[in-house]
Amino acid sequence: MGFIVERRGAGSTAPRILYSKNMRYKLAGLFITSACLLSAADKVTFSENIAPIVYENCVTCHRPGEAAPFALISYDDVKKRGSLIASVTKSRYMPPWHAAHGYGEFAAERRLSDEQIAMIGAWVKDGMPQGDPAKMPKVPQFTEGWHLGKPDLILQMPAGFDLPASGPDVYRNFVIPTGLTEDKWVRAVEFRPSARKVVHHVLYAWVSGGSLPRQNGADGKPGFGGMGTVGVVPGQGGGSLGGWAVGNTPVFLPDGLALPLPKGADFVLQMHFHLTGKAETEQSTVGIYFADKPPEKQLFAAQAPALFGFGAGLDIPAGKKDYTIEGALTLPADVMAYSVGAHAHYVGKDIKATATLPDGTVKPILWIPDWDFAWQDRYNYKDPVFLPKGTRMDVRIVYDNSADNPRNPSNPPKRVLWGEQSTDEMGSVTMQVVAVHKEDEPVLQKFFTERTQEAIQAGIQNGTAKRFMQQHQAER
Structure with a gap:
């Protein structure tokens, strides 16, 4: 017999089942078999589990003709690089998204969940089974021509x-x-490179017509060198119009918002090229979309430290591992923040911004704990963030100018000062904000203009302005 039924004592009507040793082995085998059947039923496959992750998060860049070095469209594409994909997703190197999780809620986050990362790892460990091809999701279709019309x-x-x-x-x-x-007033800019694989990111700006060299730099080639302050050079006249980075999709500004583009202005493309092993020629095209009427509200750049750290006295000794600058501003009016971004160069390490409300509540604005100059994003808030009058925005930027920094462009490390070249440094966090009350726009305009002027004066006093002008004249 496999089991014995024992009658319980007085007061109990339920029989007690005693299992024989043989029966225990049989039941254990049954449980093991059931677990195996469940595991087989839940096996991670490319068709049902991995393809949806890849199509949603990777193929914007990893497809033919785009900037990524290889495509991830088919099962064979992904299987070929399965171990690499498991490694770079586990470390969160890919998809590229440098804003810390939980430090601000942003739209269109390129971030995998812990469950998705574990699923990729399990799939690779299990031999990367394809599964039923009939259960594959459709390959995403991308707009040909102008995305925004x-x-x-x-x-x-x-x-x-x-x-x-x-x-x-x-x-x-x-x-x-x-x-x-x-x-004119700009609602969107769409960027179309001719050699997409070499273009890493682009910043757009406008400057007063004729204030920058239009054709040849000192080296006789189209354009000119330098970076970081186009559109905000003191006395130049200009402004930012946004930008594009690998993986970005162009979008319109929210209704009622637009950026100025004055008559006679020049449009500036500040481009970062990453060479690919093949000689290329780039001749970019941009499409600009205008608003039908002036915006209902003016966008302001709330930046700390002001003017990309021009007045912060940046002077980083060679070998210094944790050089820190800080900046702050106190808002003179109620605002709504729509987006935020950071800027530094190669030895930037850690950038954090917070907002302390008048009641003492601290709101996270942005934290990039592992700054990478090659990945400069603008982060759009999922919902506009209300910041009342009296809110203090605090920014801390840490630099690593040691030999331990793998991104340090100088080996051995050299003293680094504020400047436009990639081997120089800058530092700031910029929020795009609008006044909650229309009548506060002049207050904000005056406030941010004065902050820029104060940064210029500080730069004059600490010698940054003199070095900058010498460098700027040499490039012209």
């Missing part, structure tokens, strides 16, 4: 810029006359 104004670089097959990253500014005969 026909632009109101199309601008193209006057000439192509030749890039070598190999060498260090290249940073270059290209100035394009707009030919505008009246002031």
Whole structure:
């Protein structure tokens, strides 16, 4: 017999089942078999589990003709690089998203969940089974031509810029006359490179017509070198119009918001090229979309330290591992924050911004604990963030100018000062904000103008301005 039934004592009507040793072995086998059947039923496959993750988070860049070095469209594409994918997703190196989780709620986060990362690891460990191809999701379809529709104004670089097959990253500014005969307001800019694989990111700006060299720099090539302050050079006249980075999809500003583009202005493309092993020629085109009328509210850049740290006295000794600068501002009016971004160069290490409300509540604004100059994103808040009058924005930026920093461009490390070259440094966090009350716009305009002027004066006093002007004149 496999089991024995024992009658219980008085007061109990339920029989007690005693299992024989043989029966215990049989039941144990049954449980093991059931577990195996459950595991087989829940096996992670490419078709049902991995393809949805890849298609949602990777193929924007990892497809033919885009900037990523290989495609991840088919099962074979992904299986071929399965171990690499498991490694870079586990370390969160990919997908590229440097804002710390839980430190601000942003739209379109390129971040995998812990469950998705574990699923990829389990799939690779299990031999990367394909599963039933009939259960594959459809491959995403991407818009051909202009993503946002026909632009109101199309601008193209006057000439192509030749890039070598190999060498260090290249940073270059290209100035394009707009030919505008009246002031316009920009709702969106769409970027179309001709050699997509070499373009890593682009910043857009406008400057007063003729204030920058339009064609040849000192090296006789289209454009000119330098980076970081196009559109905000003291006395130059200009402003930011956003930017593009690998993986970005162009979007319109929220209704009622737009950025100025004055008549006669020049449009500037400040470009970062990453060489691919093949000589390329880049001649970018941009499509600009105008608002039908002036914006209901003006966008302001709440930046700390002001002017990309121009007045912060940046002077980082060679070998210094934890050099820190700080900046702060106190808002003179109620605002809504729509987006935030950070800026530093190669020895930037850790960038954090908080907002302390008048009641003492601290709100996270942005934290990038592992700053990477190659990945400069603007982070759009999922919902606009209300910051009342009297809110203090605090920014702390840490730099690592030691030999231990793998991104340090100098070996051995050298003293680093504020400047436009990639081997120089800058530092700031910038929030795009609007006044909650229309009548507060002049208050904000005056406040941010005065902060810029104060940063210029501080830069004059600490010697930054003199070095900057010497460098700027040499580049012209």
